[in-house]
Amino acid sequence: MALRNKALPCDDLSSTPTLNAQRKVEEEILSNYQAFLQQHGSSAEAGSGDGAPIPAPTFDVSNMKAFLRNSMFRPMSSAFSSLDGSRAWITFWCTQAGALANITNFDARSIMDFLRLSQHPDGGFGGGPGLLAHLAPTYAAVATLVNLNREGVFEDDEPLRLIDRESLYRWLMSLKTPEGSFAVHHDGECDVRGSYLALSVAQMTNILTPELLEGAVDWIAQCQTYEGGLAGRPGLEAHGGYTYCGVAALACVGAIGALDIDALTYWALQRQMSLEGGFQGRTNKLVDSCYSFWCGAVLALLSGTTRSVMAAETSASLASHMDPILFDRASLLDYLFVQCYDASGGGFKDKPSSRLDAYHTCYSLSGVSVAHSVDDLPSQSGLERPLAFDPVKVPPFLQHVTGDGAGTGATPFKYPVIYRGRSRDLALLSSTNAIFNIERNQCRKGLEFFRSLGNPMM
Amino acid sequence: MRGGPVPGRAVRAPPLQRPASGLPGQLPAEIEGKLLCEIPELSDITPLPQLETETPVVKILHSDSFDDALSYFRAIVQSGEVSMRALLITSYAAIVCPSHYSVWQYRRKLLAQLKVDPHREIEFVQAILLDNWKNYQLWYHRQQLVASIGGRSDERDITDSCFEHDAKNYHAWSHRQWFLRTYPPPSWLVEERAYCDRLLSEDVRNNSAWNQRMFVLLHTPRDHPEEFGQILTAELNYTLEKLNAAPSNESGWNYLRGLYTKFPGPWDAGFFATISASCDALLLRESQSPHLNAFMFHFYRDWAARQGDVSIMAPSVTIAKLLRDEIDTIRAKYWDMMHERVVAALAAAATTA
Ligand SMILES: [Zn+2]
Numbered sequence: 001m002a003l004r005n006k007a008l009p010c011d012d013l014s015s016t017p018t019l020n021a022q023r024k025v026e027e028e029i030l031s032n033y034q035a036f037l038q039q040h041g042s043s044a045e046a047g048s049g050d051g052a053p054i055p056a057p058t059f060d061v062s063n064m065k066a067f068l069r070n071s072m073f074r075p076m077s078s079a080f081s082s083l084d085g086s087r088a089w090i091t092f093w094c095t096q097a098g099a100l101a102n103i104t105n106f107d108a109r110s111i112m113d114f115l116r117l118s119q120h121p122d123g124g125f126g127g128g129p130g131l132l133a134h135l136a137p138t139y140a141a142v143a144t145l146v147n148l149n150r151e152g153v154f155e156d157d158e159p160l161r162l163i164d165r166e167s168l169y170r171w172l173m174s175l176k177t178p179e180g181s182f183a184v185h186h187d188g189e190c191d192v193r194g195s196y197l198a199l200s201v202a203q204m205t206n207i208l209t210p211e212l213l214e215g216a217v218d219w220i221a222q223c224q225t226y227e228g229g230l231a232g233r234p235g236l237e238a239h240g241g242y243t244y245c246g247v248a249a250l251a252c253v254g255a256i257g258a259l260d261i262d263a264l265t266y267w268a269l270q271r272q273m274s275l276e277g278g279f280q281g282r283t284n285k286l287v288d289s290c291y292s293f294w295c296g297a298v299l300a301l302l303s304g305t306t307r308s309v310m311a312a313e314t315s316a317s318l319a320s321h322m323d324p325i326l327f328d329r330a331s332l333l334d335y336l337f338v339q340c341y342d343a344s345g346g347g348f349k350d351k352p353s354s355r356l357d358a359y360h361t362c363y364s365l366s367g368v369s370v371a372h373s374v375d376d377l378p379s380q381s382g383l384e385r386p387l388a389f390d391p392v393k394v395p396p397f398l399q400h401v402t403g404d405g406a407g408t409g410a411t412p413f414k415y416p417v418i419y420r421g422r423s424r425d426l427a428l429l430s431s432t433n434a435i436f437n438i439e440r441n442q443c444r445k446g447l448e449f450f451r452s453l454g455n456p457m458m
Numbered sequence: 459m460r461g462g463p464v465p466g467r468a469v470r471a472p473p474l475q476r477p478a479s480g481l482p483g484q485l486p487a488e489i490e491g492k493l494l495c496e497i498p499e500l501s502d503i504t505p506l507p508q509l510e511t512e513t514p515v516v517k518i519l520h521s522d523s524f525d526d527a528l529s530y531f532r533a534i535v536q537s538g539e540v541s542m543r544a545l546l547i548t549s550y551a552a553i554v555c556p557s558h559y560s561v562w563q564y565r566r567k568l569l570a571q572l573k574v575d576p577h578r579e580i581e582f583v584q585a586i587l588l589d590n591w592k593n594y595q596l597w598y599h600r601q602q603l604v605a606s607i608g609g610r611s612d613e614r615d616i617t618d619s620c621f622e623h624d625a626k627n628y629h630a631w632s633h634r635q636w637f638l639r640t641y642p643p644p645s646w647l648v649e650e651r652a653y654c655d656r657l658l659s660e661d662v663r664n665n666s667a668w669n670q671r672m673f674v675l676l677h678t679p680r681d682h683p684e685e686f687g688q689i690l691t692a693e694l695n696y697t698l699e700k701l702n703a704a705p706s707n708e709s710g711w712n713y714l715r716g717l718y719t720k721f722p723g724p725w726d727a728g729f730f731a732t733i734s735a736s737c738d739a740l741l742l743r744e745s746q747s748p749h750l751n752a753f754m755f756h757f758y759r760d761w762a763a764r765q766g767d768v769s770i771m772a773p774s775v776t777i778a779k780l781l782r783d784e785i786d787t788i789r790a791k792y793w794d795m796m797h798e799r800v801v802a803a804l805a806a807a808a809t810t811a
Contacts, residue, residue, distance in 0.1 A: 004787075004788075005787045005788040006785075006787065016660070016661040016662060016663055016664075017625070017660075017661050017664075018661050018663035018664060019663060071516075072515055072516055073513070073514075073515065075514065075517040075518065075519045076516070076517070076518045076519065077518075077519055078518070078519055078520050078521045078524065080518050081518055081520050081521065081524050081554070081555060082555060082556075082557050083518065083557075084518055084520070084524075084528075084555055084557075084558060085555070085557055085558050085559055085560065086557075087515075087516040087518075090516045091515060091516060107513060110511055110512070110513040110515050111515055113511040113512070113513075113515075114511045114514075114515035114516070117509060117511055126560070127559075128508075128516075129508070129509040129510065129511075130508070130509050130532060131559075131560045132559065132560040132563055134559060184559075184594075185559055185563065186563065187563050187566060187602075188559060188563065188598065189594055189597075189598040191632075225669065225672075225716075226672055226712070226713070226715070226716030226719065226720050227669075227712045227716065228712075232628070232632060233632065233635075235635050235639070235673050235676065236628070236631060236632055236635065236669070237628070237631065237665060237666050237669040238669075239628065265792070266756070266792070269789050269792050270708065270789075272788055272789070273788075274786075274787075274788045277788075282626070282665055282666075283665040283708050283709050283712060284663040284664070284665045284707075284708060284709050285626070285665070306795070309799075310795060310798070310799070313798075313799045313802055313803065314798045314799060314801075314802040315802075318798055322791070322794075322795060323791055326789070326791045326792045326795070327789075327791075328788045328789070328790070328791075331788055
């Protein structure tokens with residue numbers, strides 16, 4: 001810990017705001033881990049790194065279904081008014097969390113109707129019915145529709161067919177800026193979120209063109225900072241959320257090789273906290289469960305490249321025996337299950353002292369999926385741009401991005417949890433595709449469906 | 459307490475004032491505390507309720523004032539009304555829901571077409587910003603306003619105020635960098651470095667302040683290598699001093715690595731000597747520091763690549779093992795991989811030699 005590793009020392013005797021906040025969180029985390037060990041009669045000592053076996057945490061999803069359903073279908077109080085422009089996001093958080101936890105029997109038709117009503121006549125989706133189109137709810141709507149498109153619920157891929165691809169494409173093109181970035185809406189701010197949201201939606205729905213991509217890769221590469229991570233814009237501070245956006249945007253067009261991979265890898269690994277086990281979002285900030293996905297997925301997206309660099313520099317045998325997802329999987333899962341999961345509420349919190357919410361439930365479960373995955377993303381040390389535009393076949397680098405290894409012969413990572421009194425493997429969860437953050441099988445189905453329609457813009 | 463004064467600038471921004479009552483687009487009638495549906499001048503507008511699906515999804519039960527403002531807002535958007543009373547309606551909507559990007563976008567259209575004085579609007583957005591520092595829409599709106607007056611507003615002041623509460627606020631740093639890049643005040647490089655120093659003297663682990671120091675460096679002209687070399691050397695010494703006082707501060711180590719990776723030049727040899735001497739000295743008292751050791755591992759490897767001399771990275775082999783097995787075990791897989799890569803590189807060099 002924290003359960004498995006020693007905490008890094010804080011040599012400073014001085015008290016600064018950063019250090020005080022960090023120490024407060026560490027104390028709480030440590031005492032929770034200690035209580036967890038005692039409760040399970042373990043002889044291990046939290047934070048000592050003594051190597052004693054760690055008991056399996058409890059992960060009871062019984063209440064999750066009610067939590068996710070209530071989040072979508074029970075009216076929220078006026079305390080949530082500030083989310084009025086982000087309602088499509090909430091459907092994504094809940095349906096993606098549900099898809100990963102195998103909770104899918106929601107009223108999918110009503111969710112689809114809501115998203116249909118939020119689609120803007122001039123292309124893209126607004127955060128709710130009648131709102132201006134914005135890239136964030138556009139991504140959220142497309143990802144939700146792909147997750148919802150299940151056989152037996154809908155016929156003839158109805159949720160996917162409601163997306164108007166031609167107006168979507170024209171709208172995406174209208175958001176492009178001369179520098180190669182994307183505004184998140186007309187007359188709105190430009191940052192690397194815009195790049196990810198625009199490119200991932202275009203790639204998913206098979207409307208990506210060289211014109212849409214022009215300049216985008218170079219601009220994203222400029223966001224990599226001296227620390228190795230990516231910032232929201234060139235010059236700003238490296239940040240887990242923006243780093244995910246930049247790396248996943250490049251991954252979805254086969255261009256991860258545009259970045260300094262060694263610097264990026266180490267920066268992302270540095271974000272994993274020795275005592276807590278979870279990730280922080282920036283250097284010297286506090287742990288937060290949503291970065292389990294933002295930072296964890298970056299390392300998953302780099303896995304194929306990591307392995308191929310190892311093969312090139314050392315030997316094929318060392319490369320084939322390494323775990324190319326370099327973060328400490330067990331420590332991350334310890335943080336999520338022991339510190340952040342609220343079984344009675346049925347969701348995850350950002351840290352133990354917070355309240356659960358749909359956003360952190362989505363990104364914690366997505367992080368669990370990444371920590372549990374074994375498939376490599378094919379190496380992208382070179383640019384594979386021509387492949388990005390295949391209008392008929394799904395580019396290979398979009399497919400097997402994190403999963404349970406089914407069919408690959410790989411051994412899944414073992415992390416037992418206690419569910420209803422019995423020890424089970426975490427395989428009770430489904431896996432996510434780390435590029436799109438959509439449940440893996442649904443994601444593949446979506447990609448194949450839009451390929452079957454062809455690219456109307458090429 | 460704040461540190462020393464920043465040369466050329468007031469020590470502290472004047473406290474921000476909430477504007478006196480009165481909203482842009484205000485009607486002659488007294489509207490204080492009234493809902494829009496109670497204002498006679500708006501009586502010919504039919505408010506549009508929120509469109510919902512048959513089974514409402516993620517429905518929010520808003521307050522009356524929220525529903526009132528947004529219903530009128532939807533009505534004017536639908537009719538495309540451009541008028542002072544439309545501006546008033548967006549004022550109401552922006553106050554009840556500052557994160558509503560549609561409201562701000564429509565409002566900017568109105569401001570431009572009605573030729574509203576941007577200074578007055580800056581006051582308005584400032585009043586809302588004071589309670590909503592983490593809001594993309596407000597900062598973007600402010601940026602557009604400042605641009606419309608050609609940058610004639612020192613935006614360092616408002617960001618200073620924000621950093622009083624939250625010295626790592628990402629939006630405020632973004633705004634500040636935009637301002638400095640677009641409308642650079644005279645001698646801002648010197649002032650900004652001093653400002654970062656002040657923030658670091660309060661919290662040496664404020665990574666945003668370190669990042670801003672790098673921003674200053676990246677914008678420092680390099681046409682006189684000697685001068686730039688002096689600035690870099692001063693930065694190097696500054697960083698080593700801060701690290702000596704707090705060797706577990708990751709921000710400082712990342713900055714130190716950035717200094718030599720981002721700015722290669724004639725000073726390279728001197729830098730290498732200074733850094734290795736400092737690290738060796740620090741190692742005497744901090745031999746088990748994961749931060750120091752991780753830095754040294756990368757340092758030897760970086761310089762080997764820079765000099766084209768693989769043998770420079772020889773010490774990295776033992777350091778990687780120490781990190782992997784004892785002092786940075788959460789990153790054991792990484793250190794194991796890097797250990798193998800360094801060993802292989804050294805072996806290949808030995809064979810060639
Ligand atoms: Zn979070």
